[in-house]
Amino acid sequence: MTTIDATRIKRQHTSRLRRGDLLSTLVYFSVAIVLAIFLADGGAVYFTNIRDVTTGIGIVAGLIGSDLLLVMLLLAARVPYIDRTFGHDTALAQHRKLGKPVLYLILAHMGLLLIGYGISSGFNPIDEAFNMINTMEHMWLAFIGMALMIIVVVTSLVIVRKKLPYQFWYLVHLLSYGAVLAALPHQFSTGMLFADGTWARYYWMLFYVGTLAAITIFRVIIPVALSLKHSLVVSEVRVEAPGVVSITMTGRRLHELKGKGGQFINWRFWAPKLWWVSHPFSLSAAPDGKSLRITVRDLGDTSHRLLTIAPGTKVSFEGPYGIFSDAARTTTKAVFIAAGVGITPIRAMLEDPQLKANDATVILRGTTEQEIFLWQETYDLCVAKHASLRVLVGKRPRGVATWLSAEAYSGGERLSTLAPDIKNSDVFICGPMQWTDLVVRDAKRAGVPDHQIHAERFEF
Amino acid sequence: MRARSAFFAGAGSVAILAIGWQAGVGSLMSALPTSAPAASGTNAPAGTANSGTANSGTANSGTATAGSAAGTGSTGTTSNTSNSPSAAAPAPAAGGAVADGTYNGQTFNTRYGTVQVNAVFAGGKITDVVAVKLTDQGRQSVSISNQAAPMIRREVLSAQSAKVSNIGGATYTSQGYLASLQSALDAAGFTG
Numbered sequence: 001m002t003t004i005d006a007t008r009i010k011r012q013h014t015s016r017l018r019r020g021d022l023l024s025t026l027v028y029f030s031v032a033i034v035l036a037i038f039l040a041d042g043g044a045v046y047f048t049n050i051r052d053v054t055t056g057i058g059i060v061a062g063l064i065g066s067d068l069l070l071v072m073l074l075l076a077a078r079v080p081y082i083d084r085t086f087g088h089d090t091a092l093a094q095h096r097k098l099g100k101p102v103l104y105l106i107l108a109h110m111g112l113l114l115i116g117y118g119i120s121s122g123f124n125p126i127d128e129a130f131n132m133i134n135t136m137e138h139m140w141l142a143f144i145g146m147a148l149m150i151i152v153v154v155t156s157l158v159i160v161r162k163k164l165p166y167q168f169w170y171l172v173h174l175l176s177y178g179a180v181l182a183a184l185p186h187q188f189s190t191g192m193l194f195a196d197g198t199w200a201r202y203y204w205m206l207f208y209v210g211t212l213a214a215i216t217i218f219r220v221i222i223p224v225a226l227s228l229k230h231s232l233v234v235s236e237v238r239v240e241a242p243g244v245v246s247i248t249m250t251g252r253r254l255h256e257l258k259g260k261g262g263q264f265i266n267w268r269f270w271a272p273k274l275w276w277v278s279h280p281f282s283l284s285a286a287p288d289g290k291s292l293r294i295t296v297r298d299l300g301d302t303s304h305r306l307l308t309i310a311p312g313t314k315v316s317f318e319g320p321y322g323i324f325s326d327a328a329r330t331t332t333k334a335v336f337i338a339a340g341v342g343i344t345p346i347r348a349m350l351e352d353p354q355l356k357a358n359d360a361t362v363i364l365r366g367t368t369e370q371e372i373f374l375w376q377e378t379y380d381l382c383v384a385k386h387a388s389l390r391v392l393v394g395k396r397p398r399g400v401a402t403w404l405s406a407e408a409y410s411g412g413e414r415l416s417t418l419a420p421d422i423k424n425s426d427v428f429i430c431g432p433m434q435w436t437d438l439v440v441r442d443a444k445r446a447g448v449p450d451h452q453i454h455a456e457r458f459e460f
Numbered sequence: 461m462r463a464r465s466a467f468f469a470g471a472g473s474v475a476i477l478a479i480g481w482q483a484g485v486g487s488l489m490s491a492l493p494t495s496a497p498a499a500s501g502t503n504a505p506a507g508t509a510n511s512g513t514a515n516s517g518t519a520n521s522g523t524a525t526a527g528s529a530a531g532t533g534s535t536g537t538t539s540n541t542s543n544s545p546s547a548a549a550p551a552p553a554a555g556g557a558v559a560d561g562t563y564n565g566q567t568f569n570t571r572y573g574t575v576q577v578n579a580v581f582a583g584g585k586i587t588d589v590v591a592v593k594l595t596d597q598g599r600q601s602v603s604i605s606n607q608a609a610p611m612i613r614r615e616v617l618s619a620q621s622a623k624v625s626n627i628g629g630a631t632y633t634s635q636g637y638l639a640s641l642q643s644a645l646d647a648a649g650f651t652g
Contacts, residue, residue: 021465025472032473036480044484 005356006332013330013451019085027071030207034063037200041193051119058112059193065105066187069180070211072098077211078218078321087323088264089456096156103153106183110146138185145182152176167277177215184208219318227316230254234269234313235291241370243298244341245307246284249315250291260326261286261348262428264456265319267294274305278318282430282456284344284374286351295374297341299458324456326352329426331452332359335419337439339365339403339431340373345456346430347374350381360387361419365405365431369393390418403431403438415442423447429455557584563648565640570595575636579644586620586650589613589641595633608633616641 038060046056075082075095082091111125118128132139152175159169187204188194194201230251238246259265264282268275279302284295298304324345334355338346343364350360362382366372372391382389392413394405402409415422427448429439436457443453461469558581567576572595580588591613594605612634615624622642 017462021461021469024461025465025469028469028473029476032476036476036483038484039477039480040483042484042486044481 005354009329009332012327016085016327019081023082023085030067030071031064033203034067035060037193037203038063041200052116054112054119055116058109058116061105061112062109062191063193065102065109066183067207068098068102068105070207072102073180073211074214077214078318079214080218083321084323084327087328088321089324099153099156103149106146106149110143136186137189139190141182142186142190145179145184148175148179148182152179223316223318226257230257232292232315232317234309234311234315237309237311240295240373243304243307244295244373246293246295246374247306247309248291248293254287254291255289257287257292257320259283259287259292259320261351262325262345263320263322264324264345265292265294265317265321268316269306269309270314270316271305271309274302274309277302279303279306282324282345283320283348286348295341295344295347297373322456324428324430324454325349326354328428328454329354331424331426332356333361333421333425334359335361335363335422335425335427337363337365337427337429337431339435340367340371342430342432342436342456342458343373343378344430346428347378347381349428350378350385350387355385357386360385361390361421361425362387363390363392363418365392365403365435367393367395388419401438403435403442415439415446426452426454429453431457433457558648558650562590563644565592565642565644565647567593568636568639570632570636572632575633575640577637577640577644579641579648579650581648581650586617586645589616591637595636605633609637612637621645 043056043059046052046059072095075091075098078088086094114125114128114132117123117132118125121128121131123131129143133143152172155172156169159172188201194204230253232249232251234247235250236246236248238248240246261283264280266278266280268278279296281294281296283292285293296303296306298307326349334349336346336349346362349355350362360382362378364372364378372378372393379389381387392405392408394407396402396404397406397409400409404413419425422443423446425448427443429436429443431439436455440453440455444450560582561580563579563581565577565579567574574593575595576592578590578592579586580590589612591605591609594609612624616622616638622638622645624638
């Protein structure tokens with residue numbers, strides 16, 4: 001039994017690696033293809049004399065920039081294949097990582113072409129900008145797209161730093177679609193690389209159409225269709241602890257919803273002052289085919305309204321997303337480490353039938369006893385799975401960067417004492433940002449390979 | 461990425477670039493000053509009376525002469541006759557039909573080079589448009605011009621007017637072409 005499981009998990013992991021490599025390879029190829037289009041068009045000519053080099057680099061920057069911009073959009077499009085391979089959070093982390101380089105490339109595209117064309121027509125770059133807007137087709141739209149893009153990236157950075165509300169960030173991000181669409185016409189009219197009748201034109205169109213279709217299908221059509229199909233309704237609200245409730249939802253044909261314990265869903269509750277934001281929450285119980293349950297803690301923002309939500313409230317959703325679930329497993333053994341409300345996905349994953357007896361170690365953290373949420377059911381599951389369960393209650397020690405409680409820390413407990421076989425285990429960690437980072441750090445120090453560490457962070 | 465995949469991705473990318481390079485090396489050679497001029501003399505229809513018309517004053521690489529109808533090989537010969545076609549333009553016919561002959565259009569400067577066309581009249585109708593000079597700056601312009609010019613010419617001949625729509629992807633060529641043509645039609649006193 002165990003060897004069969006081990007083989008299956010290993011195969012699942014290998015195929016995930018293979019898919020990851022395939023997707024990364026496609027990204028490299030896409031960059032190579034736009035460069036090849038440039039070269040096939042005789043682009044190397046630009047580099048044969050000094051005057052045109054600026055223009056040449058400008059065109060190349062625009063090509064690579066737009067190519068990576070489409071990659072960015074695909075990474076955020078919730079394409080199941082991509083999310084299953086990298087995980088929703090990793091895909092979005094890559095998306096964010098590409099943001100600044102793409103902006104710089106496209107800024108370089110604009111700047112260098114203004115200089116390059118300016119030289120050949122005898123204008124300074126500013127005059128050249130007006131000249132281009134006046135004389136070149138769709139150029140004014142391209143400039144609007146550029147402006148929108150600067151707004152999107154700059155506000156994203158400011159929002160991340162200042163922690164502005166999510167919905168503000170969401171609205172700003174809608175502008176990025178405007179930026180992409182506004183930049184589109186000039187690529188096909190003024191950008192001669194994609195002139196009428198060239199194969200490059202069809203390739204480029206296909207790339208754009210494919211990306212926009214993926215966004216429409218996976219971010220709009222499927223969520224709306226699933227929400228309508230299942231028509232979720234809040235059926236029960238149970239208080240777990242002060243400021244923490246479990247919300248159970250029922251709906252139609254829920255057995256058809258493919259969701260796993262540990263995954264999260266973006267929820268939209270159709271109640272006053274709540275309907276206009278969507279909240280990402282992990283399932284706190286594995287879907288049983290009849291109901292879905294989340295456990296919510298009042299984290300300040302609008303989530304305090306969720307504590308008093310009335311049964312009967314309609315719910316729409318996007319998801320389930322993420323591979324903080326058994327899909328991420330690389331070995332048979334697993335260590336689960338959770339702090340506070342971070343217990344929710346862990347609790348749901350403990351239900352996983354593929355998790356066998358004696359294979360799990362569960363470590364729970366809370367500042368007080370009340371902060372070990374869902375305690376009874378977690379305890380029962382641990383007993384059923386013969387899991388080793390450790391509960392560390394109390395504040396962290398002062399002046400030490402550790403995720404442990406002061407008591408455990410001074411008692412000499414470390415990851416290696418809490419979970420002796422951690423090196424050969426998958427480690428699932430869920431908790432607040434900095435706490436989670438500390439656990440990840442300790443896991444790495446304990447010798448756990450990166451691919452066995454799976455972390456989900458939430459922010460207060 | 462695992463090493464084998466990284467190697468594959470790298471090798472594949474290089475291969476794609478090599479294909480692109482190979483496909484582009486032709487136009488690269490033709491654009492280098494030392495090489496033979498691109499054969500751009502094909503876009504003007506043969507058989508007009510307009511032989512030996514050459515553009516004035518572009519002595520550079522020769523890719524500039526977009527079309528001398530008689531096929532002078534477009535070697536970039538500098539013009540000896542500055543701007544006079546073989547058939548001297550007759551005075552515009554007053555009111556009535558345009559007299560047979562070739563009428564010169566003015567040159568128009570566009571981003572991608574100057575454009576000049578001549579209009580040929582026979583029996584009061586536009587029977588031909590001869591491209592004297594088409595957009596040629598930038599590596600793509602020549603091929604775009606070569607593609608677009610015959611298309612615009614067809615449209616002009618069937619519409620008997622310079623007021624036809626631009627060819628997509630060849631906006632500058634189209635605009636310059638049609639503006640130059642309009643000036644030729646004006647010179648001929650042709651009102652359509």
